[in-house]
Amino acid sequence: MSETTTDPATASESGGMDDDKNRGFSAVALALGFVVVGVGAAVMATSFPDRAGIVPITVAVPMTALALFIVISETRHLRRPRRSSLAIAIRTNPFLWLGAFTALFYLVGAVASLGVFGAALAQVRGRQPWRLVVPIVAVTTAVFFVIVEVLLGESLYRGVFLERIS
Known part of the structure; x- marks a missing residue:
């Protein structure tokens, strides 16, 4: 031995x-x-x-x-x-993920950040296949939008970029 x-x-x-x-x-x-x-x-x-x-x-x-x-x-x-490795550090550092979500939320708003961040989290952190990630993220984002915007009648934050476009 x-x-x-x-x-x-x-x-x-x-x-x-x-x-x-x-x-x-x-x-x-x-x-x-x-x-x-x-x-x-x-x-x-x-x-x-x-x-x-x-x-x-x-x-x-x-x-x-x-x-x-x-x-x-x-x-x-x-x-x-x-x-x-850098990939493991990115995948496992919760502060990087929290910072990325905060920046994404500020730039593109609630709905877009939920979709993009959810897909990135499931793909990079969870190593899930895209055929599973895309439908789950699409349904989750749509349900979130319907609950907040349609049922509750509350407007969601649109982000700096989306505010400038409209």
Whole structure:
């Protein structure tokens, strides 16, 4: 039996197993924080008067579901050692994803960002096939639009680019 050891001097450069586990634990901790915030927001929103709780619940429920998905996904991946690369960093860094969604939301608005971000998240992070991603994202985006714009009669944020076009 041969035993392999990792040189501490090169472990951080090569993205050793400990670095990957630390990143995974950080993602799990952050996702668990989002679960707590999402559940708390949903519970608080139930006590709001009239329709005031609709938007917090609309945001809290999917956020909590996605955070739980990240917890499950990351805990599964913590068991496997990973190599460091830019693709893995992009795929696993929740702060990059949150920043990308915020920028996309600001630029193109709620409906377009939901569609584009949902497809990117499922494809890049979840590695799902396009034939599965496209219909699910299209239906989810359409349902979101119908609920907010049609049923609730609320206007969605259109984004900087879409506002300038119209």
